[in-house]
Amino acid sequence: MLGFRRNAQGAACLGRSTVRELLASAGTSTPAYLYDLDAIRKTAEDLETALGPEPHLAAYAMKANSAGTILRTLRAAGLGADVVSGGELALALASGFSADQILMSGVAKSDAELDQAIGAGIFAIQVESVEEIERVAARARALGRRARVSIRVNPDVAIDSHEKISTGHKYAKFGVPLADMPRAFASIDREPELLAGVGISVHIGSMMTKPEPYQRAARCVAELARARRESSTTLEYVDFGGGIGIDYGGAPAEPLAAFARAARQVMRELGVADLKLVMEPGRSLVGPHGILAANVIGTKQTATGRFLLLDAGMNDLVRPAMYGANHRVEPADWEPGPGDWRVVGPVCESSDDFGTHAIGERAPELVVIRDAGAYAFTMASEYNARPLPAELFVSDGQIVSVSASPGVTSWVERRLKA
Numbered sequence: 001m002l003g004f005r006r007n008a009q010g011a012a013c014l015g016r017s018t019v020r021e022l023l024a025s026a027g028t029s030t031p032a033y034l035y036d037l038d039a040i041r042k043t044a045e046d047l048e049t050a051l052g053p054e055p056h057l058a059a060y061a062m063k064a065n066s067a068g069t070i071l072r073t074l075r076a077a078g079l080g081a082d083v084v085s086g087g088e089l090a091l092a093l094a095s096g097f098s099a100d101q102i103l104m105s106g107v108a109k110s111d112a113e114l115d116q117a118i119g120a121g122i123f124a125i126q127v128e129s130v131e132e133i134e135r136v137a138a139r140a141r142a143l144g145r146r147a148r149v150s151i152r153v154n155p156d157v158a159i160d161s162h163e164k165i166s167t168g169h170k171y172a173k174f175g176v177p178l179a180d181m182p183r184a185f186a187s188i189d190r191e192p193e194l195l196a197g198v199g200i201s202v203h204i205g206s207m208m209t210k211p212e213p214y215q216r217a218a219r220c221v222a223e224l225a226r227a228r229r230e231s232s233t234t235l236e237y238v239d240f241g242g243g244i245g246i247d248y249g250g251a252p253a254e255p256l257a258a259f260a261r262a263a264r265q266v267m268r269e270l271g272v273a274d275l276k277l278v279m280e281p282g283r284s285l286v287g288p289h290g291i292l293a294a295n296v297i298g299t300k301q302t303a304t305g306r307f308l309l310l311d312a313g314m315n316d317l318v319r320p321a322m323y324g325a326n327h328r329v330e331p332a333d334w335e336p337g338p339g340d341w342r343v344v345g346p347v348c349e350s351s352d353d354f355g356t357h358a359i360g361e362r363a364p365e366l367v368v369i370r371d372a373g374a375y376a377f378t379m380a381s382e383y384n385a386r387p388l389p390a391e392l393f394v395s396d397g398q399i400v401s402v403s404a405s406p407g408v409t410s411w412v413e414r415r416l417k418a
């Protein structure tokens with residue numbers, strides 16, 4: 001029994017325990033995130049199986065969820081890590097990922113972050129401009145090291161998702177435009193003592209529900225790699241990025257493993273199957289396997305409708321306010337049914353609104369906000385002096401680890417010192 005489900009009585013469960021039982025056994029107040037580690041492990045194992053015995057690195061984009069328990073689970077399943085800051089790099093290393101399993105992405109890495117990455121000897125720094133190649137060479141010279149770099153190409157491939165999570169079109173800040181790739185290769189080749197050009201990467205955005213746009217971007221990378229091999233002896237890998245979508249309840253999404261198989265197919269078609277295949281999935285590994293549990297503080301009736309007032313707000317889960325995302329909100333103790341409520345949080349912003357959901361005629365005491373395993377806790381803030389929520393990690397129906405909420409006292413102490 002993996003992931004979110006309903007038991008015979010209709011109660012919301014994670015694996016074989018109800019959400020109520022899990023909250024009670026942890027003795028945690030709400031709001032609280034709960035994650036099913038077994039479901040996360042199974043998704044990672046399916047990905048590894050789909051990638052097969054050929055050389056590969058599935059580098060988990062840890063910005064999606066950087067909880068140590070989850071990082072250790074994914075590392076144990078054979079995954080690497082894709083980091084986007086010095087903080088994430090330090091956490092990845094401390095979580096046991098070896099340097100040669102770590103990629104660093106990001107459009108604006110500081111000198112200190114580049115030094116940290118070069119010093120640790122990570123698998124590759126993914127550069128996003130010709131200017132950055134020159135900066136990496138300068139830092140490698142200063143450190144007396146040779147840096148491994150990959151160029152992230154911007155293939156100008158648009159995807160059908162929210163504009164804020166589409167990154168591979170020509171107006172985006174990300175990647176080296178296709179037309180500038182020869183110049184980027186040339187600047188790597190000018191510094192053979194300082195730079196090893198080991199990869200070509202792409203990441204066109206998030207929430208792709210079918211592999212076609214992924215394959216289009218992959219073809220662009222594979223073609224570049226095929227041509228690049230004529231003149232380079234250092235090229236080791238192609239990286240097709242992340243961006244695999246999940247079903248938030250509105251539209252089905254193909255599984256991560258299907259994208260892995262599609263990636264292999266592109267490599268075979270374009271004659272680069274002997275290179276290492278790198279992917280950077282984030283959301284698809286963890287998103288469906290987390291929920292946010294919230295208590296209902298009260299109800300409110302107005303001329304326009306009825307509100308369900310939660311103790312979880314946009315500071316805990318910002319995706320609805322930030323992207324207009326729809327996360328299903330459901331009663332914890334019974335199946336959702338006829339009886340709409342507009343579900344809102346306590347934060348003093350109109351955008352603190354989780355939308356209208358079929359809850360049932362009676363107001364529940366406890367609700368679950370579904371598919372909250374990715375870009376949820378990692379985007380949480382303390383806005384309105386609201387402490388970060390607790391996180392509970394579940395395996396085989398038991399809580400195996402708890403990260404308690406820091407509580408409001410620590411916020412007061414820190415702000416007093418500011």
Ligand SMILES: Cc1ncc(COP(=O)(O)O)c(C=O)c1O
Pocket residue numbers: 061064082105106203205206207241242243244280281282283284
């Ligand atoms: C460079 C890069 N790789 C991978 C990812 C992971 O994307 P997703 O969580 O959609 O798989 C992101 C997400 O923003 C990213 O920026």
